[in-house]
Amino acid sequence: MDEVLNILFNPLPNAIMTLLTGLSLVYWLFTLLMGDGFDFGSQSGLEFEGADIQDLDTPGDTDSNIEHAEPSFLSKTMDYINIGKAPLMVLVTLFKFIGWIITLITSMTFNLSSYGWKSVIILIPVFVLTYFLMHYVTIPVAKLYKNVGYSGEEAHEFLGRTGKMKSSIQGQSIGSVEVIIDKDVIRLNVQSVDGSKIAYGDEVVIINETEDKKIHLVQKTINLNSF
Template structure:
């Protein structure tokens, strides 16, 4: 038991990752005790305020049309978030998986590389560990993404999107369809949208959701005017 305890908290990188992973474990324990667990906030066949998984995750045809009509290169950050499926699974699930992967890799590295001999400098191993864990998360998260997709995940619970602020993740004008990201309780939700009056909305613009298409295929947005963009 003493040997296991020593591995978990020595050297410093192990202690850091053990504490971070432990915090996630405590979070999930409290979540389970409160009765939330991994519930999606709705049944698998219930739509989220009219936005089912097809609304949140654009189908292949819509995506192809957008790519044909728009040649806007997403930012590096947006690509990175897409790579680890942000918006396709709850943020806390992804964060917990990332911590767990980093914890395992850190402990394995400490044993193989004898990090204890480097003292406090051993904490630098966390830099490559986090980078490796980021790429591993892409593959480890796949089963969870499929699970949440099958139950129609669009956030922790059903949300009313009208009136919410979002950020454009494509450039649209006229009748073009695009996508925005809305952040609700740390969850990033992506919605199909169209410009309210056909005016140009550029990638990265702050917009507000004003209405929904009668067929519930997309939302109507307009540019949000605030002190930052006046």
């Protein structure tokens, strides 16, 4: 038993990864005890109370303005490990578990305990390797959730909601807007619906989205402060 504990918590990288993986285990045990089980992602979405979204004035052929918009680097890195195709906590747990196993094997193979606290540097290449392995590990996981009808964790309906710009946009440039829903702060990638300039801090309304639902189209709201 002492030998097992020594492997799990010595050297420092092993202790860090054991603790992180243990926290995920506690999370899943707590989830099961609460009766939630493993959420397969059935969702109803929030109903927007107010104006009918279809009645909002939207310019025609808006998708043509963003058809060739290049996804951000962050979006590409997230897509690579199938984030959005399975519950985030499932993917986070897999990442920790794979990283934990690699760390244990590495520490025993290279005798990292002899490096003291400096051995923690090994976590950098471990995380990089884990990231690339996640691409292949999450493929069957994403297929499983697709087969059970999982359609993403985003249960909010954003069309018709207002938010505050966190960047300036004009033409086909892509920026971000901050939307607050039930005290949760959510940031979305947005683009001006007609290409007009929208400045940082302007209040905007989300009136459309691209076909792939990755970019929302906004226009500046009209109020007394606009004049």
